[in-house]
Amino acid sequence: MTASEIKAHARTLGFDVCGIAPAADHPELKFYREWLDRGYAGEMAYLHRTAERRADVRNVLPAARTVIVTATVYNTDRPYAIECADAARAQIARYAWGDDYHDVIGARLESLLAWMRASSEAPFDARAYVDTGPVQERVYAQHAGVGWIGKNTCIINPDLGSWVFLGAIICSLPLEVDAPSLDQCGTCTLCLEACPTTAIVAPGVLDSTRCISYLTIEQRGAIPEEHRAGVGSHVYGCDICQEVCPWNAVAPRSDDPAWQPRPAWDRVDLLTLSQRSDEDLTAALRGSPMKRTKIQGLRRNVAVALDNCGMSDPGV
Ligand code: B12
Ligand code: SF4
Ligand code: SF4
Numbered sequence: 001m002t003a004s005e006i007k008a009h010a011r012t013l014g015f016d017v018c019g020i021a022p023a024a025d026h027p028e029l030k031f032y033r034e035w036l037d038r039g040y041a042g043e044m045a046y047l048h049r050t051a052e053r054r055a056d057v058r059n060v061l062p063a064a065r066t067v068i069v070t071a072t073v074y075n076t077d078r079p080y081a082i083e084c085a086d087a088a089r090a091q092i093a094r095y096a097w098g099d100d101y102h103d104v105i106g107a108r109l110e111s112l113l114a115w116m117r118a119s120s121e122a123p124f125d126a127r128a129y130v131d132t133g134p135v136q137e138r139v140y141a142q143h144a145g146v147g148w149i150g151k152n153t154c155i156i157n158p159d160l161g162s163w164v165f166l167g168a169i170i171c172s173l174p175l176e177v178d179a180p181s182l183d184q185c186g187t188c189t190l191c192l193e194a195c196p197t198t199a200i201v202a203p204g205v206l207d208s209t210r211c212i213s214y215l216t217i218e219q220r221g222a223i224p225e226e227h228r229a230g231v232g233s234h235v236y237g238c239d240i241c242q243e244v245c246p247w248n249a250v251a252p253r254s255d256d257p258a259w260q261p262r263p264a265w266d267r268v269d270l271l272t273l274s275q276r277s278d279e280d281l282t283a284a285l286r287g288s289p290m291k292r293t294k295i296q297g298l299r300r301n302v303a304v305a306l307d308n309c310g311m312s313d314p315g316v
Contacts, residue, residue: 001119003176006068009115013108014256015070016164017157019144019178023057023064023170028139028149035205042209044218053134060134063125063172069137069144070112071155072105074098074259075163075251078267080243082194087309090265090273090302092290093213093237094163097261100289104258105130105167113169126171137166145178151203152191152241158184161251162242184247191241197230200241212238216301217293228304233270235301236290262288270309274302 003020010018032054041047053059057067074095081091095101109128116126129135138155142148146166147157154162158181185203192200199210208214212234215223223231242248264276264284276284278295285291290298306312 001116001121001173005119006112006116006175010068010070010112013111014072015108015112015167016073016160017071017146019069019141019146020175021067021069021140021143021145021180022177023061023067024143025056026139026143028142029055029136032136038207040205040207040209042214042218043220044208044214050134054136057135057140057170061125061127061170061172064170066171066173066175066177067135067140067144068112068169068171068175069141069146070105070109070167071141071146071157071160071164072101072108072167073160073164073252073254074101074256075161075253076260077253078261081239082243086269087233088269088271088311089233090268090270090305091232091234091238092265092268093234093239095165096236096289097265098257098259099287100291101165101258102130102132102289103287105165109167109169116169116171120173124172126169126173128167128169130165130167133168135168135170137168140168141166141181143177143180145181148181148183148185149204150191150245150247151185151189152200152245153204153206154242154245156184156245156247157181158247159252161248162245163248163251188246190244190246194240194244196232196238196240197227212240217297223300223304229308231301231304232308233305235270235273235298235305236293265290270302270306271311274299274306 007018057064141155147155150156156162197210281295
């Protein structure tokens with residue numbers, strides 16, 4: 001089983017890009033602890049708890065030799081939030097419109113792994129992760145040639161842009177590795193300038209505690225008073241630093257049914273969303289990544305967004 005056979009099989013499973021990085025002491029991994037020490041992880045305690053394992057995939061799988069990284073386009077044919085003039089539209093991040101990527105990508109990675117086990121002459125150790133594992137997926141993606149880490153901190157593939165989910169298989173096989181991706185941000189600073197809450201504090205450095213994605217998804221309890229206005233009409237996540245990126249100007253779209261917008265979130269306005277019953281929201285959140293905040297968190301965000309638009313939440 002060769003690296004190119006793995007990549008070819010990955011394509012048949014719906015992955016748009018697949019690259020292979022060495023399980024090595026990559027210099028970018030050292031930045032992680034400094035980022036934590038600066039308090040940029042906010043209340044995401046799991047990032048502190050897993051710091052040791054995140055420092056090197058060989059702390060997760062001692063026999064690791066390579067990391068197979070996949071990227072999957074989730075972009076669909078809806079306009080960007082920055083093109084929407086309606087302040088009362090509920091802004092929901094594009095990645096959250098369809099099915100939960102943890103389930104979809106996770107199942108595809110397991111299929112790839114099962115195929116690798118059936119195709120390999122020798123047994124090997126491996127672990128597949130998407131998002132929630134103790135792996136700095138973007139560092140390995142860059143070293144697997146999948147894309148570079150942009151100033152907005154996202155992985156940008158020169159052909160696909162950054163609307164991609166990453167996935168990783170840590171593995172003990174000494175597969176042929178790819179050349180790392182080269183930084184193509186150049187002198188551009190559009191994402192830093194466009195961030196409504198100045199959360200990108202330096203190129204490639206994000207302070208989560210200011211990021212709308214963190215505030216609307218990860219922040220427990222109330223959104224701190226000083227950050228509420230900055231949230232605007234975002235009710236789940238934020239895409240602005242990717243929408244302004246020139247590499248997403250003509251981003252490819254996926255026709256995969258998994259990523260198509262669910263009717264409940266599709267161009268919905270804040271008032272309509274606030275008036276949905278718990279039963280309707282429960283049904284829409286089933287199998288959706290948005291179930292992370294639960295109904296309670298979503299209602300909290302909608303109330304803040306309504307307030308920002310000068311409207312009051314009729315349910316409060
Ligand atoms: C925690 C987390 C968040 C946090 C923090 C984000 C952040 N930028 O760090 C919050 C909640 C804010 C968040 C938001 C989003 N996230 Co998120 N998130 C993660 C998660 C679970 C861990 C990331 C992490 O550890 N961050 C801490 C930083 C310090 O580590 P890092 O991202 O690995 O960055 C390394 C390099 O950038 C490098 N580095 C950074 N700066 C510098 C500077 C110098 C000088 C050097 C040398 C190195 C260096 O070192 C870092 C550490 O090794 C990953 C999945 C994973 N397991 O990796 C998904 C992940 C990064 N998220 C993802 C997505 C889709 C999003 C959102 C787009 C969702 C949305 N629309 O709301 C936003 C994007 C916001 C943004 N601009 O990043 C995708 C990104 C896909 C892509 N194309 O890159 C991932 C990979 C999940 C996945 N499997 O697809 N996320
Ligand atoms: S996701 Fe939004 S708030 Fe977070 S860094 Fe990007 S533009 Fe700023
Ligand atoms: S907007 Fe410009 S600086 Fe920011 S990630 Fe895209 S190319 Fe890089």
